[in-house]
Amino acid sequence: MNHGPAGRTVSPSTVRGWCPNHVGNSFNIFNGMKKLWVAIDDITITILLFAASNLRDREIGKQTHAYLLRHNIQFEGMESNLIDMYAKSNMIREEQAIFQWNAMISGNTQNELIEQSFIVFKEMLEQDVKPNDVALASIFPSCSQSGSIAIGKQLHYFAIHNLFENNVYVVSALVDMYSKSRIIDYVESVF
Incomplete structure (x- = not known):
């Protein structure tokens, strides 16, 4: 219990x-x-x-x-x-590729291989695999860990443009990224 x-x-x-x-x-x-x-x-x-x-x-x-x-x-x-x-x-066919990408992005971020997580995310885009909410929620911590808030803001725009702005996982990751970066105005704008 x-x-x-x-x-x-x-x-x-x-x-x-x-x-x-x-x-x-x-x-x-x-x-x-x-x-x-x-x-x-x-x-x-x-x-x-x-x-x-x-x-x-x-x-x-x-x-x-x-x-x-x-x-x-x-x-x-x-x-x-x-x-x-x-x-x-x-969902096997449609999710197989995204499953592998998400695992690689998340694994790199969790192991503090920040640059590698950005590289994998970029490769994902270059191969025309559209990131889903899991991929976005997994990459945002890399932005705050590396101090790459400019990239985080670009990804935030990507999330809005691709209709993820109301997704609970993406919003949670955005709030976490902005608060860890001490950018409170952006934390409030997420809501």
């Missing part, structure tokens, strides 16, 4: 208990756990990927995958669960 603020206790087994009969509610519980600052473990992620697979729900699957990347969560069998979810959601 994990304890949130003010002594709140939530068990990941709550998600597991809902999954067999109320698959769609599992994601709502997951979102509630995040709001309570409850740590999310590999069991919870596995259950969410299972739910996304059974519902053939692209959005739940993509959001869960984005959460994995942003929080550097890795566990045995994760790749198999992701592939199963993408296959059952009929």
Whole structure:
């Protein structure tokens, strides 16, 4: 069990208990756990990927995958669960390339290989692979870590131009980038 603020206790087994009969509610519980600052473990992620697979729900699957990347969560069998979810959601072909690009960008950023994450992002664009919300949310931390706010602002414009300005993952990454760079005016403009 994990304890949130003010002594709140939530068990990941709550998600597991809902999954067999109320698959769609599992994601709502997951979102509630995040709001309570409850740590999310590999069991919870596995259950969410299972739910996304059974519902053939692209959005739940993509959001869960984005959460994995942003929080550097890795566990045995994760790749198999992701592939199963993408296959059952009929996204294997269209997501195969973006999946690899996202993993490379995120991995480089998390390992503080900042310049390499920019290079991979640029190569992605050069190969006409359109970045999705996960790619954008993964590259913004590189901007704040390297002090490359000019690049971050360009990517922010790209996000707006490509209709990602209301995407929760992109907005969170933008707020994080601007606040870590101490550019509060831009933090407010994101909203």
